[in-house]
Amino acid sequence: MTNDNTMRMTRQRQVILEELKAMHTHPTADELHRRVRARMPSISLATVYRNLKLLAEAGFITEIRTVGVQRRYEGNVDDHYHLTCVRCGRVDDAPVPADSDLQEAVNNATGYRVLSHRVEFLGVCPSCEKSSTQNPTARSGRGNRVSYKQSHNRKEFYQ
Numbered sequence: 070m071t072n073d074n075t076m077r078m079t080r081q082r083q084v085i086l087e088e089l090k091a092m093h094t095h096p097t098a099d100e101l102h103r104r105v106r107a108r109m110p111s112i113s114l115a116t117v118y119r120n121l122k123l124l125a126e127a128g129f130i131t132e133i134r135t136v137g138v139q140r141r142y143e144g145n146v147d148d149h150y151h152l153t154c155v156r157c158g159r160v161d162d163a164p165v166p167a168d169s170d171l172q173e174a175v176n177n178a179t180g181y182r183v184l185s186h187r188v189e190f191l192g193v194c195p196s197c198e199k200s201s202t203q204n205p206t207a208r209s210g211r212g213n214r215v216s217y218k219q220s221h222n223r224k225e226f227y228q
């Protein structure tokens with residue numbers, strides 16, 4: 070038996086959890102801190118960080134870590150995939166169901182009892198894409214986009 074869910078829910082922690090769940094986005098600790106401060110003006114960013122870490126460890130929230138991008142958090146703990154913009158760091162939910170076949174395939178191909186899996190899609194978000202087409206000097210070529218898609222094709226996962 071784990072004591073995951075017996076974590077003491079302090080008032081600060083409760084407010085952080087409520088505000089995060091109300092956001093339906095993937096805020097950074099900074100963004101969440103700004104929001105929580107409206108209710109608890111004296112709360113520090115360090116306190117928000119510490120509580121986010123504890124809430125994530127206890128499974129109340131999800132911590133989204135992508136290499137080279139600021140850590141983000143969300144109140145949704147259901148299995149789902151994320152899309153990260155490589156230009157601005159924005160994170161969105163990928164509107165596709167989690168692939169249980171993929172997990173099963175890895176489970177069957179290895180000695181692991183696979184418990185969960187994470188898939189991170191990297192790309193350029195619509196607003197960054199729009200601003201780069203308006204500004205031709207910052208434009209990413211069509212060829213780059215195609216190779217992004219190819220490198221994230223699931224077939225490569227099995228090769």
Ligand SMILES: [Zn+2]
Nearest residue numbers: 154157194197
């Ligand atoms: Zn972007």
Ligand SMILES: [Zn+2]
Nearest residue numbers: 143145161162
């Ligand atoms: Zn999400």
